[in-house]
Amino acid sequence: MSIPVLMYHHVLPKDGFICSSIENFTKQMNFLKQNGYYTLSSKEFYMYKKGKFKAPKKSVFITFDDGWRNNAVYAYPILKKLELKATIFLVTGWINKASEKKEEFEALEHRECKKIAPINPHKVIMSWDDIESCNDVFDFHSHTATHRDEYYGKLSWQEDLAISRDTIKQQLGFEDKHLCWPRGTFNESLIKQAKEVGYEVFYTTQRGVNLADNNSLYIKRIAVKKDEKWLKKNMFLFSNNIMGSLYAKIKPQ
Numbered sequence: 001m002s003i004p005v006l007m008y009h010h011v012l013p014k015d016g017f018i019c020s021s022i023e024n025f026t027k028q029m030n031f032l033k034q035n036g037y038y039t040l041s042s043k044e045f046y047m048y049k050k051g052k053f054k055a056p057k058k059s060v061f062i063t064f065d066d067g068w069r070n071n072a073v074y075a076y077p078i079l080k081k082l083e084l085k086a087t088i089f090l091v092t093g094w095i096n097k098a099s100e101k102k103e104e105f106e107a108l109e110h111r112e113c114k115k116i117a118p119i120n121p122h123k124v125i126m127s128w129d130d131i132e133s134c135n136d137v138f139d140f141h142s143h144t145a146t147h148r149d150e151y152y153g154k155l156s157w158q159e160d161l162a163i164s165r166d167t168i169k170q171q172l173g174f175e176d177k178h179l180c181w182p183r184g185t186f187n188e189s190l191i192k193q194a195k196e197v198g199y200e201v202f203y204t205t206q207r208g209v210n211l212a213d214n215n216s217l218y219i220k221r222i223a224v225k226k227d228e229k230w231l232k233k234n235m236f237l238f239s240n241n242i243m244g245s246l247y248a249k250i251k252p253q
């Protein structure tokens with residue numbers, strides 16, 4: 001058995017680049033609910049990888065990257081209604097900036113978000129208050145402090161990893177073990193640095209299977225596209241060790 005880990009970024013009125021439309025996201029979540037899928041919390045996924053949590057046969061781990069505010073505005077109510085759980089990987093420096101001044105939400109597509117983020121961060125990025133108000137559905141982990149984008153200044157990798165973990169500790173009160181690599185960039189030396197800071201579970205952007213094999217260095221994720229039919233096919237493929245591994249070799253990203 002393998003647990004598929006889904007990777008989302010934006011949920012907005014229309015489909016787009018790394019963005020699911022509200023309609024398609026709703027259909028996908030309804031598909032999971034109606035077909036009896038269990039959505040794991042990050043803690044359960046961590047225990048599953050260690051071989052210490054017997055996940056139901058139909059399990060899935062839903063993740064969102066970056067901390068876009070549209071996750072709180074559009075994805076949250078859909079997940080809450082269906083009683084599904086998900087994890088958001090936060091770029092902690094962005095969240096800090098978005099928390100400085102309250103602004104009106106804008107439903108902007110990815111490129112527009114990236115343009116406006118350095119100027120009016122809270123229009124598109126979640127604040128710590130937004131995060132608190134949706135923590136009954138989402139749990140939150142590290143996606144570095146800067147995402148290696150220089151919106152609000154430059155940091156060394158060392159600082160980027162340590163500051164993000166410290167910020168999570170300060171704001172959310174726990175020692176974070178989960179790190180999602182920004183843009184899927186990592187190498188063995190970065191893994192070593194991140195382990196020294198205290199991270200144990202590392203999320204990539206590569207497709208593949210996730211077995212209960214006590215190795216959490218290369219969590220495989222599926223970038224979600226299209227609609228519930230696409231999801232159904234991919235859930236089927238990546239729940240199966242052999243098919244999932246083969247398919248990931250043919251289409252690694």
Ligand SMILES: [Zn+2]
Pocket residue numbers: 065066143147181182183
């Ligand atoms: Zn990211």
